[in-house]
Amino acid sequence: MYKKIILDNSIPVLTENSKDTRSVCIGIWIKVGARHEPPDKNGISHFFEHMVFKGTEKRTAKNIAIEIDSIGGELNAFTSRETTTFYVKVLDEYIEKALDLLTDIFLHSTFPEDDIEKEKGIITEEIKMVEDTPDEYIHDLFGKNVWGETGLGQSILGKTETLRTFKRDNILNHIKKYYSTKDIMVACAGNFREEYLIKNLNNTIGRLKRDSGPKTEYHESFTGKLNVIPKNLLETHICLGVEGLSQGSEERYAMHLINTILGAGVSSRLFQEIREKRGLTYSIHSFNVSYHDTGIWAVYAGTDRSHAIEVTNLITTEMRSLPETITVSELQRAKDQLKGNLILSLESTGSKMTNIAKQEIYYGRYFSPEEIIKAVESITMEDVKSLAKRLINNSPFAITVYGPVKEKDFKDINSKF
Numbered sequence: 001m002y003k004k005i006i007l008d009n010s011i012p013v014l015t016e017n018s019k020d021t022r023s024v025c026i027g028i029w030i031k032v033g034a035r036h037e038p039p040d041k042n043g044i045s046h047f048f049e050h051m052v053f054k055g056t057e058k059r060t061a062k063n064i065a066i067e068i069d070s071i072g073g074e075l076n077a078f079t080s081r082e083t084t085t086f087y088v089k090v091l092d093e094y095i096e097k098a099l100d101l102l103t104d105i106f107l108h109s110t111f112p113e114d115d116i117e118k119e120k121g122i123i124t125e126e127i128k129m130v131e132d133t134p135d136e137y138i139h140d141l142f143g144k145n146v147w148g149e150t151g152l153g154q155s156i157l158g159k160t161e162t163l164r165t166f167k168r169d170n171i172l173n174h175i176k177k178y179y180s181t182k183d184i185m186v187a188c189a190g191n192f193r194e195e196y197l198i199k200n201l202n203n204t205i206g207r208l209k210r211d212s213g214p215k216t217e218y219h220e221s222f223t224g225k226l227n228v229i230p231k232n233l234l235e236t237h238i239c240l241g242v243e244g245l246s247q248g249s250e251e252r253y254a255m256h257l258i259n260t261i262l263g264a265g266v267s268s269r270l271f272q273e274i275r276e277k278r279g280l281t282y283s284i285h286s287f288n289v290s291y292h293d294t295g296i297w298a299v300y301a302g303t304d305r306s307h308a309i310e311v312t313n314l315i316t317t318e319m320r321s322l323p324e325t326i327t328v329s330e331l332q333r334a335k336d337q338l339k340g341n342l343i344l345s346l347e348s349t350g351s352k353m354t355n356i357a358k359q360e361i362y363y364g365r366y367f368s369p370e371e372i373i374k375a376v377e378s379i380t381m382e383d384v385k386s387l388a389k390r391l392i393n394n395s396p397f398a399i400t401v402y403g404p405v406k407e408k409d410f411k412d413i414n415s416k417f
Contacts, residue, residue: 002014002016003016007202010181013187013198015188015192015356016352025089025349025353026186027086027354028086030179031082031185032084032178033083034046034081034156035291041166042154043156043158046158050077050122050123054112057108071097073088073098075088075098075105081291087102088102103201116167127159134233135237141229142400148220151220152294181211188353189350189352220294224398228410235304236302236303237402238402239399240398240400241286242392242395242396242397243391243394244294244296245290245295246291247362253338254384254387258387262319263287264337269322270286274315278314280314281311286298287300308410323385326384328381338376
């Protein structure tokens with residue numbers, strides 16, 4: 001059962017109690033991410049996320065690691081372009097210890113200078129690892145191609161040269177500027193006693209008194225252009241797409257359906273036409289990424305250099321033909337796939353915790369699985385055709401190519417810019 005409860009300092013707590021599970025997952029969400037960072041501090045949210053695990057006023061980094069491992073739990077964090085999240089997942093019998101650990105690292109981390117310097121090296125290696133993984137790195141390159149050098153175009157990890165400049169004061173200023181009570185929320189899913197949870201939170205994070213000014217907002221415009229980045233790789237990596245929808249769009253379910261039909265799964269058009277029928281790729285899929293004010297509907301493919309032009313043209317052809325060629329059976333199959341994916345994705349307490357948090361952030365309310373399934377079923381053929389046509393016609397294609405190619409190879413590409 002879902003509930004929204006407000007702590008003494010007005011921080012909302014979102015809960016979904018499941019008495020038939022043996023675990024509980026608790027997350028502290030902050031509504032700030034890479035898109036809110038000034039370019040000279042790009043990566044500071046992710047850096048702060050790392051540093052909270054380096055020790056508190058009463059625990060060393062090693063103590064934190066030993067305590068969570070000793071109860072078989074998971075204490076972790078992640079940063080996105082719009083949020084930063086710290087979470088703990090444990091057996092329900094260890095909720096007291098879990099809450100103590102989670103609130104301690106969030107409220108009382110000390111950010112030792114020596115660890116700051118060591119962490120710069122660790123994150124530098126993380127950046128190198130991403131850059132050595134071209135099917136992952138191309139998404140950063142594509143985002144920069146589409147959104148530019150600020151806001152959504154910035155990397156979550158930041159740049160090595162920026163990372164080197166970070167000091168303890170930068171972390172403290174970041175907290176002061178962005179981690180106010182109005183931008184913090186807590187989400188909890190699993191087996192727990194509500195009265196105990198709220199009392200504990202009121203005695204810890206509920207005592208936080210921190211105000212801040214408005215976040216920096218960069219309002220990016222989608223830029224459709226070709227960007228070829230030569231690199232001596234064995235495979236050519238391609239990302240291409242058009243502007244999509246925001247998270248709160250009323251057409252979001254139609255968006256998920258057309259994306260499913262195009263390239264989300266082994267029965268999708270792209271997988272069947274380009275991989276199975278023609279054997280031109282191993283990995284190909286479409287994806288829909290949404291933010292609070294905009295989004296991207298795009299495709300990733302990895303292929304041999306000799307097939308890069310053909311694969312790119314096949315993808316754009318499939319996208320452009322989609323509005324007029326969707327069939328009744330494809331739409332129903334996409335609905336069934338989407339419903340199945342939804343239910344399976346909510347099997348774990350971690351997924352439930354993330355779901356209720358994101359719904360609050362982007363919609364300001366809770367949608368039950370039953371409501372979502374009903375909304376998906378209500379989408380008509382006209383809804384998906386109309387949306388697909390509008391997305392294709394109203395936005396130029398953005399294309400990023402990374403690999404052993406040159407821009408002149410793509411001069412005759414069958415795309416609109």
